[in-house]
Amino acid sequence: MPDFTWRAAQLDGQLVEGRFEALTPDAVLRHLRERGLTPIKVEDAALAGASGAGALGVARRNRRALRGPVNRADVLALTSELSIMLRAGLALDNALRVLIEMSAKPSVRQMLESVLEDVKGGAPFSRALTTRRALFGDFYINMARSGEASGQMSQVLERLVAHMERLRALRESVVSAALYPAILLVVALLSLVIMLGFVVPQFEKLFKDMGDALPLPTRIIMALGQGFQSYGLALGIGAVLGGWLLWRWLRTPGGKVWWQNRVLRLPILGSLLYKYELTLFARSLGTLLGNGVPLLTGLHIATETVGNMNLRAALAKMAPMVKEGARMVRAMDATQVFEPLAINLVRVGEETGRIGPMMIELAEVLDRDVETGIKRALTLLEPVMILVLGVLIAGIIVSILLGILSVNDLAR
Secondary structure, eight states, rough: OOOOEEEEEESSSSSSEEEEEOHHHHHHHHHHHHTTTTTEEEEHHHHHHHHHHHHHHHHHHHHHHGGGSHHHHHHHHHHHHHHHHHTOOOOHHHHHHHHHHHOOOHHHHHHHHHHHHHHHOOOOOOHHTTTTTTHHHHHHHHHHHHHHHTOOHHHHHHHHHHHHHHHHHHHHHHHHHHHHHHHHHHHHHHHHIIIIIIIGGGHHHTTTGGGSSSOHHHHHHHHHHHHHHHHHHHHHHHHHHHHHHHHHHHHHHHHHHHHHHHHHHSHHHHHHEEEEEEEEHHHHHHHHHHTTOOOHHHHHHHHHHHOOOHHHHHHHHHHHHHHHOOHHHHHHHTTTTTTTHHHHHHHHHHTOOOOHHHHHHHHHHHHHHHHHHHHHHHHHHHHHHHHHHHHHHHHHHHHHHHHHHHHHHHHO
């Protein structure tokens, strides 16, 4: 019978470890729960021993991840673990103690210790998070507040984890989609640098005395090669400096608004980013409403999750209209942001009293549109970039060949 090692938390928050023989990991979990323990980790003892030899290498690879401030991944991990412990019956303060003992990242441990101190001092969990608003955000804090009000903190945290994981998956899909075109662009630029900086100058001696007898394409390529060889370093430094200054300017409010305006007007990318931002809004609002957050509060918080300033300004008009008594559908229509499908979904939600589920459904529809659009854009973009790179390199090669042929003609 296999032997398993396990780690669990007692009701007082203390961590305990041990070994247990069972047919499956599920049997170990049942055994621990029957003893009143909250399982944290169950692992095959044989596999654990086999992996011990590589523990030092794994630790070295993960050492860098343990540095730095608390990030989104840390918040997602501790929220998931906290949800499991509360669902298993641990008190909030004991669950926080277990998280502190389990945490290997100093910044996470320090943050949890300060939250625990506030909770022990009598502050609700949501109020303890309020002093760390920059890290958790209004959405997270209001979800926690709704869990306290309903007495269903573990269920609310589960929904919060699902929401955060879905948004992370959406962000990762966008980043992954942009990775391959970025690699192609870098390869294209490096290829041009190599051709103009190292290959073309090799033919300079051959064409040196021909002057105007060279074909026009060859003269253009040779001039570009000479210019690149003479001023390439200065051009490189200028490009880096210009890119840095542009990046700094785009981080200013004016630069950010200018860039976001231009991006939304792009033929394919603009539409995808537009739907991506609306997905964030719809999913956030639906999740908040589904957990008992009032509509006005949910509209304010969901609007803040939108990164595009122009789109956020349009969505911000909804809350004042709803506050004055307008229906949700009318407020959405007044923004001129949503498509008829979105408005019809919310109209059905208003009539049935299910606006929250309809917003989640809208987020799912927009999410699928974004994923499909990304695939189609890549299908179009990849061959176009490859074709452009091939044409540029082929143009350089053909220009050199034309020059060589003209040399042979003169030699005859």
